[in-house]
Amino acid sequence: MDEILSRYCPRITFDSYEDFYAGYRCDVPENFNFAYDVADEWARIQPEKLALLWTDDGGTVKSYTFAEMKNLSDRAANVLLSLGIGKGDVVMLILKQRPEVWVMMLALEKLGAVCIPGTYQLTRKDLVYRCNVAEVKLLVTVDDGELLANIAGALGECPALRRVAVVGTPSAGTAGNGTAGKGAAVSGTGAEWLDLRAAIDGAAERFVRPSGAADPLLREPMLIYFSSGTTGMPKMVLHDHSLPLGHIVTAKYWHCVEDNTVHMTQTDSGWAKFAWGKIYGQWICGAAVGAYDTEKFTPPGLLSAIQRLRPATFCAPATIFRFLIKEDLSGYDFSFIRHASVAGEPLSPEVYHQIKEKTGLEIREGFGQSETSVMAASFIWLPVRPGSMGKPAPLFGLELLDEGGLPCDDGIVGNISVTAAGEPGLPPSGPENGGTLAGLSSSAPGAIPGLFRGYWKDAGITENCWSGGAYRTGDMAWRDGEGYYWFVGRNDDVIKCSGYRIGPFEVESALMEHPSVLECAVTAKPDPVRGQVVKATVVLARGYEPSEALVRELQNHVKRVTAPYKYPRIVEFVPELPKTISGKIQRNVLRERDGESG
Numbered sequence: 001m002d003e004i005l006s007r008y009c010p011r012i013t014f015d016s017y018e019d020f021y022a023g024y025r026c027d028v029p030e031n032f033n034f035a036y037d038v039a040d041e042w043a044r045i046q047p048e049k050l051a052l053l054w055t056d057d058g059g060t061v062k063s064y065t066f067a068e069m070k071n072l073s074d075r076a077a078n079v080l081l082s083l084g085i086g087k088g089d090v091v092m093l094i095l096k097q098r099p100e101v102w103v104m105m106l107a108l109e110k111l112g113a114v115c116i117p118g119t120y121q122l123t124r125k126d127l128v129y130r131c132n133v134a135e136v137k138l139l140v141t142v143d144d145g146e147l148l149a150n151i152a153g154a155l156g157e158c159p160a161l162r163r164v165a166v167v168g169t170p171s172a173g174t175a176g177n178g179t180a181g182k183g184a185a186v187s188g189t190g191a192e193w194l195d196l197r198a199a200i201d202g203a204a205e206r207f208v209r210p211s212g213a214a215d216p217l218l219r220e221p222m223l224i225y226f227s228s229g230t231t232g233m234p235k236m237v238l239h240d241h242s243l244p245l246g247h248i249v250t251a252k253y254w255h256c257v258e259d260n261t262v263h264m265t266q267t268d269s270g271w272a273k274f275a276w277g278k279i280y281g282q283w284i285c286g287a288a289v290g291a292y293d294t295e296k297f298t299p300p301g302l303l304s305a306i307q308r309l310r311p312a313t314f315c316a317p318a319t320i321f322r323f324l325i326k327e328d329l330s331g332y333d334f335s336f337i338r339h340a341s342v343a344g345e346p347l348s349p350e351v352y353h354q355i356k357e358k359t360g361l362e363i364r365e366g367f368g369q370s371e372t373s374v375m376a377a378s379f380i381w382l383p384v385r386p387g388s389m390g391k392p393a394p395l396f397g398l399e400l401l402d403e404g405g406l407p408c409d410d411g412i413v414g415n416i417s418v419t420a421a422g423e424p425g426l427p428p429s430g431p432e433n434g435g436t437l438a439g440l441s442s443s444a445p446g447a448i449p450g451l452f453r454g455y456w457k458d459a460g461i462t463e464n465c466w467s468g469g470a471y472r473t474g475d476m477a478w479r480d481g482e483g484y485y486w487f488v489g490r491n492d493d494v495i496k497c498s499g500y501r502i503g504p505f506e507v508e509s510a511l512m513e514h515p516s517v518l519e520c521a522v523t524a525k526p527d528p529v530r531g532q533v534v535k536a537t538v539v540l541a542r543g544y545e546p547s548e549a550l551v552r553e554l555q556n557h558v559k560r561v562t563a564p565y566k567y568p569r570i571v572e573f574v575p576e577l578p579k580t581i582s583g584k585i586q587r588n589v590l591r592e593r594d595g596e597s598g
Helices: 017-023 034-045 066-082 100-111 124-134 145-155 196-201 243-254 273-277 280-284 299-309 318-324 349-359 459-465 504-512 548-561 587-593
Strands: 050-056 061-065 090-094 114-117 138-142 163-167 192-195 221-226 236-240 262-265 288-293 313-317 339-343 363-367 398-401 414-418 470-479 485-490 495-497 500-502 517-527 531-540 570-573
Touching: 034 066, 034 100, 034 280, 050 066, 050 299, 061 066, 066 100, 066 196, 090 100, 090 124, 100 114, 100 196, 124 145, 138 145, 145 163, 163 196, 192 196, 243 273, 243 280, 243 363, 262 273, 262 299, 273 280, 273 313, 280 288, 288 299, 299 318, 313 318, 318 349, 318 517, 349 363, 349 504, 398 470, 459 470, 485 504, 495 517, 495 531, 500 504, 504 517, 504 531, 504 548, 517 587, 548 570
Parallel strands: 050 288, 090 114, 090 138, 114 221, 138 163, 163 192, 262 288, 262 313, 313 339, 339 363, 531 570
Antiparallel strands: 050 061, 221 236, 398 414, 414 470, 470 485, 495 500, 517 531
């Protein structure tokens, strides 16, 4: 138990939140590499230990041990070498939740190459932008007709991208499905296409860890996530090889995973939540990862997958819980889940209470970004305060800062900021990087495991958010007298109406209490008298129709459960809300529609 975890955390058990916050430490070895030092190490000491439990929409269930993961990732590393991929080269993975996600991430780490996860929802325009700005050399993708057509359309505009590897579904076999259905979509592109599964099957089994100068160093780039893009073009969030160790807190003390159990976080592999909940901290703690590889999310599909995988711990974004409370959950067994958590967006108290009533699960919220591991959470020692993100995680020195950079008093809204990074990490430099890291600020963060290095190729944005010794997240919150943090919204989302500052989340939470509301987004609409007024954009639940009477009912409901000045003066009913490819509501799009670019 804790056989690998104890190598990096000198102390694992804590008596209270205060003990945890003051006493938690993480040792970061000079040459730490997750693929070798965690995944391959489990294969050495417990080769039959379960690493991955996988299911799909058809009900197929497959399991993979750490010994199998080592064999497959060694083979994949040899394939990558044969394709000319080496240290510092950038590879994009668009693999949904195929088992090859885990295999390829490990293989890239073994080579010291840089991984960019991408979602299957990327359009041709998205692909062109990402591949060119990041200089992607190889793209590995699922065998999806629409996606392959988008890739084929993008290839002519991506001069650095000369190879595409294709992966099918495990239940369809290996050879054949990796290339089936792609012919018309890829003809005439001039790029080399290959069947990845066939290549892995035919590759040499043995891959030896490089030594000396060829061995990836801790502070070299490992993973790049494109930000969700709620405003402006997506930024490239750069993480180094210390990121997996940062997610020990995420997995052990927020997800509460345990050795030899299954943890399930429902997320696409293209989102940063995958790093949070489907590989790093979980494997360090000895837990297996539960994966539901779905072609299209539906609540019944997810509920059935949960019954097959039977995870001991479960995490999902707030959007999924909002959909689940509208389902009949009485016929499903949740008794095997002993701990549940949520992140990505705040969970309204109403959704929390309904999930608890219908399933018995107490959902513990966590807060963080693509740039970080978990920064605050309702850790296990803390009583849950529905609607609160909990209290700060250790190591970050979390503070709420005002516009002048000074700490805010209790009750005052401030910018959630990291203040305890110590000496900023320096970006890699030298001829071995070939200039690929140009644009990283020399004051980029990186001293805390789990904290990003900076925005790749954009020193200006890095310096704007990392100044005065603090990283300002741009997310706003306030702290109560017991030390709990309460999310208000992104800095751009806060509404200023007649001198009042109104956080959209509080109004959204009130609206979610009404049975007619399936989803909602609260934004500011320009007003010549008040400056801004509160607008609610609402998706109705089944059985409800838009009407003036319902508008008044929702307005009066908000007046009753919050301060009267916070009620939405404008209510618009829509069939769906604009969202990023990671599922977050794009309030900036709604503001732009109302004549404010925000």
